[in-house]
Amino acid sequence: MSESTLFCYVHPKIVPLNKASIPITDLALQRGYGLFDFLRVLEGVPLFLDKHLDRFFYSANELHMTPVESREEIRALIYELIKRNQASAAGIRLFLTGGDSPNGYLLGVPRLIILQQPLPELPKELITPGWTLVTYSYQRQLSHVKSIDYLMAVWLQPWLKEQGANEILYVDNGFIRENPRSNFFIVSADGKIVTPKDGVLHGVTRSNVLTIADRLGIEVEERDISLDELEFVSEAFISSSTKRVIPVRQIDSIQIGNGDPDYSVSRSIFEEFAVLEQEYIKSHQ
Template structure:
């Protein structure tokens, strides 16, 4: 974490950022966050992330006092004070300390600047393995702080050589624990339509891909895909070459995925210029 953050309604030393232990974001797991990157001192796709954060606050009935313009101003000041040429910015809004220890009240807003590491280069070259899990994330279209299930489940990932999980329920795929999912089959690019977070990287991929079918996708379709990849702020576009013990396609990142990776790289370069 970088030296300066936004806490207690002002820019402060990060060491002074504190939260009450009875805040329902701690005792009930009720809060929201968002995370985005900077490149060349520019917050990438900032308006999209701020819009989603504001929507999340509204949907979860959490009071977010600063306006979008005020949030942007705070973020640009933090980037300069922390000399954050390239890194991550995390916004967090808590549920507050309520009398019944359950209902949301006025909470605390924090904005932190962080170092950021991407997956190693070989994972983009060789692809990654995911484990399947029968699960639907609660309030899936909101980036809540409740990650109890994947944090608990992650204890199995490393021992099985997996990067993450892929969620499915009643035969339909939704998302990974921290990423959206795309598949390519016979030239068609498709991505799930429900029980998902509407990722900002997902949105960018929809733009650069041309026609993408947003529809229900069966788990069996995923296993039979020619190519598969995941998208997120911290992974960009990361090829998936194995689900459980099932090889995807020929077990290597496909040409369409590689092309999208290059297009996304070009889009980011223009955004940070």
Template sequence: MSRTVYVNGQYVPEEDAKISVFDRGFLFADGVYEVTSVLGGKLIDFAAHATRLERSLGELQMESPVAKDELLEIHRELVRANDITDGLIYLQITRGAADRDFAFPENATPTIVLFTQSKPGLANSPAAQTGIKVISIEDQRWGRRDIKTVQLLYPSMGKMMAKAAGADDAWMVEDGHVTEGTSNNAYIVKGNTIITRHLGNEILHGITRAAVLAFAREAQMKVEERAFTIDEALQADEAFITSASSFVMPVVEIDGTGIGNGEPGSVAQRLREIYLDESLKKAV
């Protein structure tokens, strides 16, 4: 049975979904996206994802083809139509189809596409119990990483570099400091302090990041938002990442060197527990 996807106002079987070959998302990566997790049939952090979507669109001088309330209903309908208990919903909005020209077209109609991925047991990933391994690579992305655009080629290359090295992911480094993972925000823990890169154009303003840091502060954990180096990370007591699809995931090895005792740390484990518990209470 094929999935039902949403394309420009219509729910269609995935094999019938079509967009123009002149769509600027295809020609220029001229578009943005969001990923919302589904747990127990409900959407996690939807409002925050919708707000970030509006910001990304605004930074690219684009408008959403649907209102926020309608967007929520589209998400819910896709969960229902595809019988998603645990999984992900991907949303992409591009500037639309127009004859190829580097200049933005004046009258193009935005393209909107949503589709689901079923991920049974998403919150119970075995990796959360064992931790993941990362390598460090040079950050060669464009400068506006705070905009969640569909231009993901270098992060994909980073994932492949990690795979070739026998690792799970890569942490990107710019001017000697870690920016973020290929599809996640990066953290280290030293003593009782959680350290993660400060917000700016250099990193994505992670929705899970914001929630986890808020929960950490509520739990009386100390948080420092500043840049850190790989050397500092290697001397940390523990490390972890956050993202909409992995929630809070311990990192146990960087560039072949074990972090702390080489096992998932107590701070990461506790934050994962808090995040899942609290997010499920607020899920829609």
């Protein structure tokens, strides 16, 4: 799988990535209107595809868009791209844009785009030390939808670099929400896994983490987490399709737990995640 020979799908056909384009009349450009999804391919299998397709169609419906392609057609296109790109490990991005707007404002016919790109595993030295987060006051709009709106996330990159932290943590009125591209969890002093429920994207990996917690017999609470609570938690971690589970060792000036990111709960979730993936791959090969 090399960048130069990659194929992608831009409605209505599969094309080489270096020739893939959309008209400038598309509402994604004109008004930033579109939805996004991302999933990982491992050993040639698109992981948790049904969950991603569920969310894709949920987001589409919430954004008043009906894809031209059916669920089965999208599934087939993803498998076709994996085959053509000979990608055993990769990331797949799905987009559904507002389409060509007659007046640059009203919705056109939604345009499906599927893009596959190499996705190297995160190096261990990036994960093991645990991440540092900096809080930023922000509430994502239409937060239950995975839209293409990452204006704030991209805009904050120079600031994040200045702060010398690994990632941003959005906070709204003193309550923790999510990271720009991942969900946030704490392990409370009494050993429960807690993650925000409202005002956040319900990530597919978030849902997998909750499944794993259930398997491991760890109690889960989905509720608001105040910033004040952070001093008393024993662990914190973030989750996303790209990152799976990454421990967090510091948020602003607050050291999480005892400062050693080799957390027992986060680690057991991370290890069980690999098991869940392998189970999925075996049952879908």
